[in-house]
Amino acid sequence: MRGAAHVLAGVALAGLLGGCGYSVGLGGNLPSHLKTVAVPIFVNSTQQPAVEGVITAAVVNAFVTSGRLKVVSVKEADAILEGNIISYNLDSIAYNSQINVTAYRLRVRVNILFRDVRQGTTLYKQDGLEQWADFSVQGQVSDTLAREDQASRQAAVEIGRRIVASAVDRF
Numbered sequence: 001m002r003g004a005a006h007v008l009a010g011v012a013l014a015g016l017l018g019g020c021g022y023s024v025g026l027g028g029n030l031p032s033h034l035k036t037v038a039v040p041i042f043v044n045s046t047q048q049p050a051v052e053g054v055i056t057a058a059v060v061n062a063f064v065t066s067g068r069l070k071v072v073s074v075k076e077a078d079a080i081l082e083g084n085i086i087s088y089n090l091d092s093i094a095y096n097s098q099i100n101v102t103a104y105r106l107r108v109r110v111n112i113l114f115r116d117v118r119q120g121t122t123l124y125k126q127d128g129l130e131q132w133a134d135f136s137v138q139g140q141v142s143d144t145l146a147r148e149d150q151a152s153r154q155a156a157v158e159i160g161r162r163i164v165a166s167a168v169d170r171f
Contacts, residue, residue, distance in 0.1 A: 031116065031171070033119075034069065034078045034079050034116065035070060035078055036070045036078045037063055037069040037077055038072055038074040038079075038081070039063065039080075040074060041053065041056045042055050042056045042059075042082075042084060043084040044085050045085060045086050051152065052085055054153060055083065055159060055160070057156070058153070058156035058160035059081065059160040059164070060160075062163065063168075077117060078116070078117065078118050079115060079116050079117060080115050081113070081167060084111045085108065086109050086111055087107070089107045090105075090106055094136070102136055103135065103136045103137070104134070104135055106151040108130065108132070108155050108159060110128075111128065114168075124170070129159065131155045131158045133151040135151040
């Protein structure tokens, strides 16, 4: 998916996941007053259209799956996780004998800020969190675009998991 449909799908998924109300008891040493989190749509500082919707939805899903904090709107949140996608690169990593690209590596880098809005403090900050996904292609442009989209979603899922692990599970 590209363009407006990509953003709408990401926003819809984030809204559905955020509204599901799924949560389990808090564990570890996460501050006891933190029960909810908001994940506004990430800022997209790249030239890649609509990647912010995919990554934001993946982060929301990672919070829902972890069960440590309930995902809510910004107005209801005890904490807010903000993100800025700072790079989206597609690099050729393998070629055939005719020097045609046969595999790519998609690399995505984000800056994240996890804030306690009740206490007015920064809980966690990381710049340049990077995730990648490799994918092979058979030479058709449509195949390359479809596989790039799949790799983008795969990288987003991994980035979502890493963000939640870094920001929440560390407590």
